[in-house]
Amino acid sequence: MKNRLEEFRLQNRWTQQELADRVAVSRQTIISLENGRYNPSILLAFRLARLFNTPIENLFLYTEEEDHE
Amino acid sequence: MNNRTRWLLTKLRLGWAFLAAGLTVSLAGIFIGLEYDYLPYNFRVITGLGILLLGIGISYLVRYWAAQKDETAAQRAMVDERDERTQGIRARAGNRAYWVSAVMLYAGIMWAGMAANGSLPALAGDTLWYYLAAAVVIPFGVYIVSLVVAEHRS
Numbered sequence: 204m205k206n207r208l209e210e211f212r213l214q215n216r217w218t219q220q221e222l223a224d225r226v227a228v229s230r231q232t233i234i235s236l237e238n239g240r241y242n243p244s245i246l247l248a249f250r251l252a253r254l255f256n257t258p259i260e261n262l263f264l265y266t267e268e269e270d271h272e
Numbered sequence: 273m274n275n276r277t278r279w280l281l282t283k284l285r286l287g288w289a290f291l292a293a294g295l296t297v298s299l300a301g302i303f304i305g306l307e308y309d310y311l312p313y314n315f316r317v318i319t320g321l322g323i324l325l326l327g328i329g330i331s332y333l334v335r336y337w338a339a340q341k342d343e344t345a346a347q348r349a350m351v352d353e354r355d356e357r358t359q360g361i362r363a364r365a366g367n368r369a370y371w372v373s374a375v376m377l378y379a380g381i382m383w384a385g386m387a388a389n390g391s392l393p394a395l396a397g398d399t400l401w402y403y404l405a406a407a408v409v410i411p412f413g414v415y416i417v418s419l420v421v422a423e424h425r426s
Contacts, residue, residue, distance in 0.1 A: 235357060
């Protein structure tokens with residue numbers, strides 16, 4: 204699943220470690236999320252969306268095609 | 273006492289417990305090996321288990337002792353352990369190791385069953401020992417390799 208995590212993080216001028224600390228995950232998880240190699244749990248997705256004060260679907264971009272891959 | 277301190281103390285206690293168990297088991301292995309050297313049993317297996325426990329204890333203490341003095345390090349160590357991606361990777365690796373272990377044990381049971389009616393040679397002595405040792409070591413190896421591969425890929 205694609206996401207705009209890096210874009211939002213850079214807007215806030217946070218490092219990956221700072222973002223990781225704010226949502227209580229490891230830095231490696233943030234790296235994997237930004238690279239699109241890991242899909243977060245619904246709880247983590249909500250935590251990130253709340254942190255950036257944006258709707259979840261604005262941060263994580265779901266496309267139905269991905270379901271069929 | 274906050275959550276983080278309690279968690280850290282639990283980890284340190286666990287480290288000390290592993291260390292004590294490791295020392296006891298490895299010394300017991302050495303002592304029994306020296307005292308009962310006439311018994312047809314390789315006591316180095318016990319000593320080896322003790323050394324493994326000792327290693328686990330030391331790794332716990334080294335990791336969490338340093339975190340005790342640094343709040344950020346303690347917080348990150350706690351977060352790392354509870355991290356959902358890490359837990360997912362561990363769960364998948366554990367699942368793979370479980371299936372390898374189950375297949376190996378089932379194959380062992382089938383072999384023993386067929387050996388009982390003479391269709392296959394009996395698993396005994398060194399062969400049996402090596403097979404059982406492999407049934408422990410191979411799933412553990414699969415677990416470690418799965419962890420490394422998943423960490424690398426995701």
